[in-house]
Amino acid sequence: MLVVKNLAKILGGRQILHNINFCLKKGEIIALLGPNGAGKTTLMRCLVGFYDLDEGSVSLDDKTMADGRDEFLKNMAYVPEVGGIYPEMSVFEYLAFMAKLKNVDAKSFANNLKYLVSALELESVINQKCETLSKGYKKRTALAGAMMSYPKFLILDEPTEGLDPKQKQHLREFLKSYGKNNIVLISTHIMEEVEALADRVLMIKNGRLICDTTPDDMKKVSAQNSIENSFCTMMDV
Ligand code: ADP
Numbered sequence: 001m002l003v004v005k006n007l008a009k010i011l012g013g014r015q016i017l018h019n020i021n022f023c024l025k026k027g028e029i030i031a032l033l034g035p036n037g038a039g040k041t042t043l044m045r046c047l048v049g050f051y052d053l054d055e056g057s058v059s060l061d062d063k064t065m066a067d068g069r070d071e072f073l074k075n076m077a078y079v080p081e082v083g084g085i086y087p088e089m090s091v092f093e094y095l096a097f098m099a100k101l102k103n104v105d106a107k108s109f110a111n112n113l114k115y116l117v118s119a120l121e122l123e124s125v126i127n128q129k130c131e132t133l134s135k136g137y138k139k140r141t142a143l144a145g146a147m148m149s150y151p152k153f154l155i156l157d158e159p160t161e162g163l164d165p166k167q168k169q170h171l172r173e174f175l176k177s178y179g180k181n182n183i184v185l186i187s188t189h190i191m192e193e194v195e196a197l198a199d200r201v202l203m204i205k206n207g208r209l210i211c212d213t214t215p216d217d218m219k220k221v222s223a224q225n226s227i228e229n230s231f232c233t234m235m236d237v
C-alpha cells in the first residue's frame with residue numbers, strides 16, 4: 001500500500017502542492033486528473049523521490065525513503081511524459097542499462113526482457129537506436145525500461161499521449177493486466193481512458209486534492225452521465 005500524508009511542495013518560492021493525503025492499494029489502477037498546471041507531474045515526481053518533500057511523507061508497504069533510498073525506489077518506477085530514454089543507445093542497450101541500474105540479476109533480466117519485449121511489441125526495434133524510434137516506440141521503450149524491476153508501484157505521466165488508437169488500446173490492456181497485482185497511477189487528459197482503465201480517480205486543482213472517487217460515481221455529477229462533462233463541472237472549466 002502506498003500512503004501519502006500531508007504532502008506539500010514548494011518550487012521557485014511558490015507552493016505548488018498543498019496538504020495532499022491518499023492511500024493506494026495493490027490491484028488498483030488510479031487516474032490522476034486535473035487541468036494543465038494543476039500539479040500532477042510535480043506530485044508524481046514527489047512520490048518517486050525526484051523532489052524532496054517540503055512537508056509530509058510517502059511510504060510504500062510501510063517503508064519510506066528514510067529506511068534506505070535504493071530499497072525504497074527499487075519497488076517504484078516512473079515514466080515521464082517525454083524522454084527518459086538515451087538517444088544514442090539501442091533499445092536493447094537501454095533495457096540492459098536500466099536493468100543494471102535497478103540491480104536486476106542476469107536471470108531475471110533475461111526473463112523480464114523476453115516478457116516485456118513481447119508484451120510491448122518491441123521485437124522489431126530491439127537493435128535500433130532510441131533516437132530513430134517513432135513516438136509510440138519511444139514511449140514503450142521507456143516503459144519497458146522502467147518495468148525491468150517489476151515495480152510494485154508504477155507511475156506513468158500521460159502514457160498514451162501521442163500513440164495511435166491501436167497502440168493506445170494495446171497499452172491499456174497491458175496496464176490493466178499489470179494493475180491486477182500492483183499499483184498503477186497514471187495521469188491523463190483522456191476521459192475515455194479513465195473509463196476504460198481506472199478503478200479510481202484522484203483529481204487535483206491548484207495543487208489541492210479535491211476529489212477521490214470512482215469513474216462511475218464521477219459520471220453521476222453530470223446530468224448526461226458523461227465523464228467529460230463531470231470533469232468540466234468539477235474543475236469549473
Ligand atoms: P501538471 O502536470 O498538472 O500540468 P505541473 O506539476 O507540471 O502541472 O505544474 C504545476 C505548477 O508548478 C505549474 O504552475 C508549474 O508552472 C509549476 N512548476 C512546475 N515545475 C516547476 C519548477 N521547477 N519551478 C517552478 N515552478 C514549477
Ligand code: MG
Pocket residue numbers: 040041042081157
Ligand atoms: Mg504534467
